[in-house]
Amino acid sequence: MTRLSLIDSTILLAFAAWAIASGWRARHQASQSLEEYFLAGRSLSGWSAGSSMAATQFAADTPLLVTGLIATAGIFGLWRMWIYAVAFLLMGFVLAPCWRRARVVTDAELAELRFASRPAAVLRGVKAVYFGTVFNCTVLAMVLWAAKEIAEPFLTWHSWLPPGVFAPIESVVTSVGVPFARAVAAAADTGLAPLYTRSADNLISLALLVAVTLAYSTTGGLRGVVRTDIAQLGLMFVGTAAYSWVVVDAAGGMSALLETIRGTYADAGATGITASQMLAFTPSHARDATFAVLAVYGLQWLVQMNADGTGYLAQRSMACRSDADAKLAAVVFTGLQVVLRSLLWLPIGLGLIVLFPPDAGLDTAALQADREVTFVRGMAELLPSGVLGIMLTGMLAALASTIDTHLNWGASYWTNDLYARFYCRAWRGREASPRSLVWVARASNLIVLAIALAIMTQLSSIQAAWQASLLLGAGMGVLLVLRWFWWRINAWGELAAIGASMLLAPILLVSVPSDLEALRLLLMALGSTCAGVAASLLTAPEDDATLDAFYERAHPPGFWHPVARRCGRDPARDLKRLGGGLLATALASLSMFSLLTGLGSWLVESPAPVWWVASPGVWIAMLVGVGFGLIPVWWRLGFRSTGS
Numbered sequence: 084m085t086r087l088s089l090i091d092s093t094i095l096l097a098f099a100a101w102a103i104a105s106g107w108r109a110r111h112q113a114s115q116s117l118e119e120y121f122l123a124g125r126s127l128s129g130w131s132a133g134s135s136m137a138a139t140q141f142a143a144d145t146p147l148l149v150t151g152l153i154a155t156a157g158i159f160g161l162w163r164m165w166i167y168a169v170a171f172l173l174m175g176f177v178l179a180p181c182w183r184r185a186r187v188v189t190d191a192e193l194a195e196l197r198f199a200s201r202p203a204a205v206l207r208g209v210k211a212v213y214f215g216t217v218f219n220c221t222v223l224a225m226v227l228w229a230a231k232e233i234a235e236p237f238l239t240w241h242s243w244l245p246p247g248v249f250a251p252i253e254s255v256v257t258s259v260g261v262p263f264a265r266a267v268a269a270a271a272d273t274g275l276a277p278l279y280t281r282s283a284d285n286l287i288s289l290a291l292l293v294a295v296t297l298a299y300s301t302t303g304g305l306r307g308v309v310r311t312d313i314a315q316l317g318l319m320f321v322g323t324a325a326y327s328w329v330v331v332d333a334a335g336g337m338s339a340l341l342e343t344i345r346g347t348y349a350d351a352g353a354t355g356i357t358a359s360q361m362l363a364f365t366p367s368h369a370r371d372a373t374f375a376v377l378a379v380y381g382l383q384w385l386v387q388m389n390a391d392g393t394g395y396l397a398q399r400s401m402a403c404r405s406d407a408d409a410k411l412a413a414v415v416f417t418g419l420q421v422v423l424r425s426l427l428w429l430p431i432g433l434g435l436i437v438l439f440p441p442d443a444g445l446d447t448a449a450l451q452a453d454r455e456v457t458f459v460r461g462m463a464e465l466l467p468s469g470v471l472g473i474m475l476t477g478m479l480a481a482l483a484s485t486i487d488t489h490l491n492w493g494a495s496y497w498t499n500d501l502y503a504r505f506y507c508r509a510w511r512g513r514e515a516s517p518r519s520l521v522w523v524a525r526a527s528n529l530i531v532l533a534i535a536l537a538i539m540t541q542l543s544s545i546q547a548a549w550q551a552s553l554l555l556g557a558g559m560g561v562l563l564v565l566r567w568f569w570w571r572i573n574a575w576g577e578l579a580a581i582g583a584s585m586l587l588a589p590i591l592l593v594s595v596p597s598d599l600e601a602l603r604l605l606l607m608a609l610g611s612t613c614a615g616v617a618a619s620l621l622t623a624p625e626d627d628a629t630l631d632a633f634y635e636r637a638h639p640p641g642f643w644h645p646v647a648r649r650c651g652r653d654p655a656r657d658l659k660r661l662g663g664g665l666l667a668t669a670l671a672s673l674s675m676f677s678l679l680t681g682l683g684s685w686l687v688e689s690p691a692p693v694w695w696v697a698s699p700g701v702w703i704a705m706l707v708g709v710g711f712g713l714i715p716v717w718w719r720l721g722f723r724s725t726g727s
């Protein structure tokens with residue numbers, strides 16, 4: 084059992100009080116309208132929007148996931164997360180200005196701007212339910228799962244609260260029969276409290292964390308969320324840097340840590356991979372580098388539901404005060420998340436393998452879960468007082484930043500789409516008042532939270548939930564991007580892609596083994612994309628008036644030739660804008676990946692590719708040089724024009 088010191092507790096309580104006060108200060112502006120509540124009056128700077136995105140993606144479930152991936156798949160396995168940088172930069176340089184000009188509150192609302200007639204309304208409703216509830220609540224459940232994993236060793240309420248207060252809570256949890264903690268064999272021998280005692284502890288911790296989050300996010304709207312996100316991000320970076328230093332120091336320094344890994348895993352050991360496979364950044368030395376795996380790593384940025392920014396990324400872009408700020412937000416977000424954050428997590432993931440060696444004989448799923456828990460174990464056993472308080476507060480703040488975003492984003496669907504569009508406008512035939520919409524938005528947070536908690540009780544590990552969410556979203560990405568670039572995509576196409584995804588998901592889960600997950604994702608993406616494109620081509624295109632209105636409003640780039648001509652514009656200009664944006668995206672991605680691989684390879688002494696004939700030092704110098712050298716090129720290309 085780990086007890087928090089007075090310093091640790093003070094840090095935690097002080098941050099909670101500040102977060103609540105921050106939301107309270109923004110309550111009057113947030114109460115004015117949906118745009119003020121969900122989009123902060125479209126007033127965010129690029130730095131604040133990008134930092135808020137990074138804070139959400141810094142979610143405390145992610146370092147647990149990273150720790151598990153390093154142990155089971157090696158560093159190369161993290162490319163499944165890093166490759167999303169392409170989508171983030173594509174959103175910034177190509178699509179973020181379009182999102183802003185569309186002036187919608189949610190991406191579901193965009194359906195009735197881009198498309199027309201009854202299929203568009205159906206699509207809007209389906210998206211509000213599918214994205215805003217099913218997908219959003221699954222991700223939120225992962226975050227809540229991580230919250231209990233982090234809180235359990237530190238927040239032992241059964242030892243602090245009077246029996247008369249704690250016993251009724253434990254009794255309710257026991258009678259419901261849904262544990263909020265891991266079942267551990269021989270818990271008495273490990274010094275752990277019984278399962279339902281720990282479950283009651285975790286339930287109290289979750290309730291308090293959610294209460295604080297709701298207090299500032301429901302009162303202050305997106306302004307309250309972004310203000311706290313920026314502080315949470317800074318705190319998490321400080322705490323993570325301190326944790327990384329402590330882990331490396333406990334392992335005897337970086338050189339000793341890496342030498343231990345190379346000695347212990349000269350052959351595949353308890354983790355099933357060798358040292359060179361564990362430390363590899365490139366596929367030359369990776370454990371699993373089949374064609375299917377490499378194809379998924381290369382395409383996963385596109386075959387996922389956020390490929391065009393759909394979701395809270397688009398929300399932050401739409402909340403920016405200018406097109407230039409929306410582009411800057413994507414660059415800041417990518418640099419903080421993909422490069423800086425990863426470089427801090429690598430020493431932690433490797434150090435924990437040395438300090439807490441995995442047990443031999445665990446299957447892959449058990450090993451993943453075991454390694455995820457070591458991140459929290461390391462905090463409990465290694466961090467001194469004060470540093471523990473900063474790191475724990477940072478982790479819980481990261482959880483709160485992700486929870487507040489998904490609550491706010493999910494509530495936007497329930498309010499703007501389900502309530503205002505379908506309940507008030509379609510069913511009751513009237514418009515909802517701005518103030519009533521804000522109150523519905525606040526209540527919707529509770530509905531989204533309840534659904535996520537129900538899903539959380541069914542999870543076995545973060546990685547398992549992450550893989551399931553990837554499969555659900557894999558069929559949507561290509562169509563979401565195509566609807567911006569090609570006028571011929573219609574509402575039937577998007578509906579067909581969603582339908583194909585929901586039909587294929589259970590079939591692929593049953594027919595394709597879990598060790599062929601890459602094949603699952605590729606089949607899902609191929610099947611749903613073909614269904615979507617075929618449905619668009621086999622049905623009538625959207626009417627000219629709808630396409631013209633959307634084009635004039637959002638100015639999308641790409642293949643809009645007949646629409647552009649009707650609107651008196653040069654179609655070649657749209658293609659030129661698309662080409663310039665894609666080139667900026669490609670060069671910025673290469674720059675970020677070169678810096679990550681170069682600096683990361685230097686940090687963990689990763690082997691150079693087998694085809695590289697010069698020394699590893701030259702390989703690293705080349706990567707870092709390319710990374711920094713490309714910055715002024717893609718910066719000028721991406722920001723030279725912020726107009727349409």
